[in-house]
Amino acid sequence: MPRGVLLHGPPGTGKTLLAKVAASEAEVPVLYASGSEFVEMYVGIGAKRIRNLFEQARSFEGPCMVFIDEIDAIGYNRVSKVSNSVGGNREAETTLNQLLNEMDGFDGNDQILVVAATNLINNIDPALQRPGRFDRKIEMKLPDPAARKNILSIHLKKKNHNCTDFALGKAATTLNECTGAEIENVVNLVALTSARRQIHEMREEVIITDADLQKGAESFMKEKKSMMNDP
16 A cells, blocks of 8 residues: 555646545545645744654554645755755755655555645655655546536535526536536535525516526636736
8 A cells, every 4th residue: 555645636626525535435644734834933832743643643443544735845855945044944854854764664554544635746856756655646637527517516515596407408518627626615615606696676586597608708808817817
């Protein structure tokens, strides 16, 4: 079994969600931490928190998963990192070195799986990616049209709607290069807009229609492109 798995990809592609699903399917205890929690100005604090995290993981009798989100906060590439904060650099390097030591110290307990997530895999220190540490890498890509349609369907199940399969496919095509998180946001915005309009029209029941969904998808993409083109 691999000791470390590194999930990488754009924000909103489901890295944290995948880790939660994996832990749920495996039915094992999960310890969650964010890389920013280990970043302190005082040298030694971050390393101590890393030690405490892995000591807690070893306390379980059976398998355990440790999930570290935003690992680039402590696992940055030390060769390319540039900072004017000497104290901050010393603390970050001490924390990273402690994490490296913990990853190597699993000989007595191979039932611990460390899963980490990052948006910037190129910034991750090579020492973390060598065999025996995070040597398994899973790229979380943007969903294709079929996946976008499925994501729309999943989030619409929680809403009152009468959208057809054709409308879902059309909206999925419109939402090109959108992440799962963005698609969820579109559905929520469509629900709010539909509710305001239909309540204003004094309707007894608020229902998301095909037209509502397509209009919301087009409006979101128009706003997204506008933000990308804004200098």
